[in-house]
Amino acid sequence: MQFPADSAGVELGTVAGMPALNRGGVHLISMWVVAPEARGTGVSDLLVRAVIEWARGGHRVVRVEVAEGNMFAEQLYRRNGFALTGVSGPLAPGDSRRERVMELRL
Template sequence: MIMHTRLLTPGDVDAFRNLRLSGIEESPGVAWASYAEESAQTLEQTRQRLVATPYQMVFGVFNGEHLVAISGFKRESMCQISHRGNIWGLYVAPEARGQGVADKLIEGLLREVRGIPGLVQVTLVVSSDNEAARALYAKYGFIKTGVDHRSVCIDGHYHDEDRMVLLLDAD
């Protein structure tokens, strides 16, 4: 099968919800929400996250018709910070790892957000101990700007997160 990347729509709600919950269950650090919090979201709340606007969008990579990777983007709406946006929740299903799927996802997401007028930087946070993810982001020009110590507490254990930024107008 040929993999393709596209914006998700409200019609993708079941596939998105299933993959997101699987990701949180497998790797709780992939999201700030716990499995219980995410699964408590109504289908309608989840569907609204998939309505693409200039301020929010969710991307997916499909292997044929099967959703195998997801990531979201949220742009700030307040005037003084609307020049920046944030990537969140990148997750690749285990069966799709090692096939360049995360690259396809980041490439598609960045291609889309580079077209947003006035957007000059994209930020993200990544677990400080996730070397593969940090290397992936660095490959696309993201640079580390700091560390949020004890940023996430999972099952009583604290985890640090690295803050990274891509300056779109520095290309």
């Protein structure tokens, strides 16, 4: 499920949630606020909450991966109730960067 944010016809950002078939729950993906003027205004919190509310319709957990060192993203998810799970892995195959899994129990 895709959730866009716009104002007066201008796209501000987007996020998606999809069922995580291999682990159950919902996987929050493709989170971004594209419009520079929308950054720091709470749009990102509204987008995250849209996925959370959608997930409440039958799921018990929402997970998201955050690249190590991306403190802005980690703070966003913590503000919305997510916690680190202790699970991490490579950002992509062959990539030395890592990402950490955060989850919110509903």
